[in-house]
Amino acid sequence: MPADLVHLVRHGEVENPDGVLYGRLDGFGLSERGRLMARAAAASLTGHDIRAIVASPLQRTQESAAPWIEVFGESIPAGLGLDPRLIEPTNRFEGINMRRDLPRRPQDWPFLLNPMRPSWGEPFVSVQGRMMAAIADHWQDVDGGEVVLVSHQMPIWMVARTVAGKPLAHNVSKRRCALSSITTLERRGADFVEVSYTEPAADLLAGAIDTGAV
DSSP states (O other): OOOSEEEEEEOOOBOOTTOOOOTTOSSOOBOHHHHHHHHHHHHTTTTSOEEEEEEOSSHHHHHHHHHHHHHHGGGOTTOOEEOGGGSOOOBTTTTSOHHHHGGGOGGGGGGGSOTTTTTTBSOHHHHHHHHHHHHHHHHHTSSSSEEEEEEOHHHHHHHHHHHTTOOSOOOGGGOOOOTTOEEEEEEETTEEEEEEEEOTTHHHHTTOOOOOOO
């Protein structure tokens, strides 16, 4: 029997004093507040039958997954799994502060022309395909219980729009995917559906810096 539920967990706040788009760059781990956020997310499902915990290969998602291993590790002998399909999308603007640096980089302006693709990085449909494939595989790979997949804002939002039957193109400023939020899916027939969205770290969001998402 596959998993009962799949929880898509976003990472916590990242230490990012320069306010750059960090994308897939190395060296961007959680801030102290981000670690508190990750612990709050894991604690919110205490008592659930978690059978697998899988993260994207990036530092911030692995660090966000660590509290889940602390809480549920005894029931997961394999420990933390990594899946590159859960990773942040590619992004031409990695490493720059958009407000500060982009006005001085006219060679990059053409890559902002089509936000519906988006023209600056991995197409939405590509992110959708790899995320839905990863979800289906990890749902199938356990014998009942629940699965936790730790990923990033845009990939999780692509899944939420997919299961809701909404177009992938969207206003990036209106994504409903807060730091350390949990989007929970259930399989019904041939499809996944969203059954809940929670923000366990809501008390920590005020003042949090969230400038590095694609």
